[in-house]
Amino acid sequence: xxxxxxxxxxxxxxxxxxxxxxxxxxxxxxxxxxxxxxxxxxxxxxxxxxxxxxxxxxxxxxxxxxxxxxxxxxxxxxxxxxxxxxxxxxxxxxxxxxxxxxxxxxxxxxxxxxxxxxxxxxxxxxxxxxxxxxxxxxxxxxxxxxxxxxxxxxxxxxxxxxxxxxxxxxxxxxxxxxxxxxxxxxxxxxxxxxxxxxxxxxxxxxxxxxxxxxxxxxxxxxxxxxxxxxxxxxxxxxxxxxxxxxxxxxxxxxxxxxxxxxxxxxxxxxxxxxxxxxxxxxxxxxxxxxxxxxxxxxxxxxxxxxxxxxxxxxxxxxxxxxxxxxxxxxxxxxxxxxxxxxxxxxxxxxxxxxxxxxxxxxxxxxxxxxxxxxxxxxxxxxxxxxxxxxxxxxxxxxxxxxxxxxxxxxxxxxxxxxx
Ligand SMILES: Cc1ncc(COP(=O)(O)O)c(C=O)c1O
Numbered sequence: 001x002x003x004x005x006x007x008x009x010x011x012x013x014x015x016x017x018x019x020x021x022x023x024x025x026x027x028x029x030x031x032x033x034x035x036x037x038x039x040x041x042x043x044x045x046x047x048x049x050x051x052x053x054x055x056x057x058x059x060x061x062x063x064x065x066x067x068x069x070x071x072x073x074x075x076x077x078x079x080x081x082x083x084x085x086x087x088x089x090x091x092x093x094x095x096x097x098x099x100x101x102x103x104x105x106x107x108x109x110x111x112x113x114x115x116x117x118x119x120x121x122x123x124x125x126x127x128x129x130x131x132x133x134x135x136x137x138x139x140x141x142x143x144x145x146x147x148x149x150x151x152x153x154x155x156x157x158x159x160x161x162x163x164x165x166x167x168x169x170x171x172x173x174x175x176x177x178x179x180x181x182x183x184x185x186x187x188x189x190x191x192x193x194x195x196x197x198x199x200x201x202x203x204x205x206x207x208x209x210x211x212x213x214x215x216x217x218x219x220x221x222x223x224x225x226x227x228x229x230x231x232x233x234x235x236x237x238x239x240x241x242x243x244x245x246x247x248x249x250x251x252x253x254x255x256x257x258x259x260x261x262x263x264x265x266x267x268x269x270x271x272x273x274x275x276x277x278x279x280x281x282x283x284x285x286x287x288x289x290x291x292x293x294x295x296x297x298x299x300x301x302x303x304x305x306x307x308x309x310x311x312x313x314x315x316x317x318x319x320x321x322x323x324x325x326x327x328x329x330x331x332x333x334x335x336x337x338x339x340x341x342x343x344x345x346x347x348x349x350x351x352x353x354x355x356x357x358x359x360x361x362x363x364x365x366x367x368x369x370x371x372x373x374x375x376x377x378x379x380x381x382x383x384x385x386x387x388x389x390x391x392x393x394x395x396x397x398x399x400x401x402x403x404x405x406x407x408x409x410x411x412x413x414x415x416x417x418x419x
Contacts, residue, residue, distance in 0.1 A: 059087030285386030303361030307341025
């Protein structure tokens with residue numbers, strides 16, 4: 001990967017600094033944390049390389065918005081900044097961009113930081129902020145583009161244009177592409193070349209389904225957008241998120257683009273249920289300690305609302321043990337993973353004593369209960385996100401998607417950067 005020699009030592013210094021956790025700081029904390037979020041830098045880099053290899057000669061914009069999908073914004077950028085073919089980093093907000101510029105001034109010097117939604121709706125204040133901190137705004141509406149251009153930013157601040165090809169969330173209507181391309185060419189002629197429009201892109205709504213009518217339609221509409229900008233030198237085109245990269249053979253968006261924008265797959269989650277792993281592995285592992293074990297008798301229940309009660313037949317089959325975990329919804333453990341009972345029949349998965357088990361009863365703010373065997377001990381760690389748990393199955397039980405499980409981990413969870 002060609003890391004500079006001082007990179008390893010800088011990285012490890014920064015990783016030490018980044019070990020966060022509320023309450024006592026690292027030096028004075030000589031007891032086991034309640035909940036741990038383990039993060040693997042090696043896995044993040046390997047995933048990046050596996051994704052880049054799938055897309056062959058494309059540059060990569062790692063999407064590290066939303067605090068690096070919950071893994072740590074600065075850590076994710078730092079870990080990936082020396083990888084070959086990084087073509088900038090994707091953040092959501094202006095604040096995330098500023099944080100990167102401030103905390104990683106050396107590593108980020110040569111990287112663009114593209115602000116995907118935070119500069120919409122555009123104002124002159126936002127333009128000045130981007131200029132001052134070296135951020136590349138995305139202009140996603142006709143109004144934003146007009147204001148950007150009228151205020152003179154189009155000839156002094158690098159920017160990207162997002163076109164709406166069917167997601168109908170953000171983006172300049174694709175029908176306006178010829179008009180905007182014409183104006184961009186006028187600016188380029190005056191400046192003796194296109195110096196500031198760095199990219200033109202769109203975003204897939206249904207890339208997990210290559211045959212979806214919307215996927216096919218978006219691709220054709222983007223092809224048309226691309227054609228009117230193609231003679232503006234230095235513009236790079238991009239469209240593919242993780243699902244489109246995985247389905248590239250059927251979608252073929254890569255043949256009309258220069259860059260890819262992977263998010264969820266970088267963090268080791270296959271981009272849709274049942275998607276092959278293609279060499280990626282989980283970067284995050286969430287685990288909590290068993291702090292108490294209780295044996296329940298028939299007729300006894302667990303947790304608020306007594307939603308799970310041991311039946312006579314269950315207790316006859318085998319003794320029923322409950323492990324109390326030091327993790328609850330205030331740590332980001334979704335309450336919707338609560339276990340069997342009147343209202344929540346399908347408890348979320350845990351990995352305990354080397355096998356799979358389930359949450360039992362209602363997950364509360366700081367605590368939760370899981371079924372365990374007689375071999376479980378106080379102090380054992382129990383995982384609910386990581387290599388033993390399928391993220392899509394877990395997310396389905398939570399009525400959600402892995403994206404939300406990853407980004408829900410709260411500040412009081414101790415982050416440990418394992419490698
Ligand atoms: C504009 C844009 N590009 C790329 C991505 C990455 O998508 P994924 O995490 O599905 O790879 C996102 C994420 O939502 C996005 O908003």
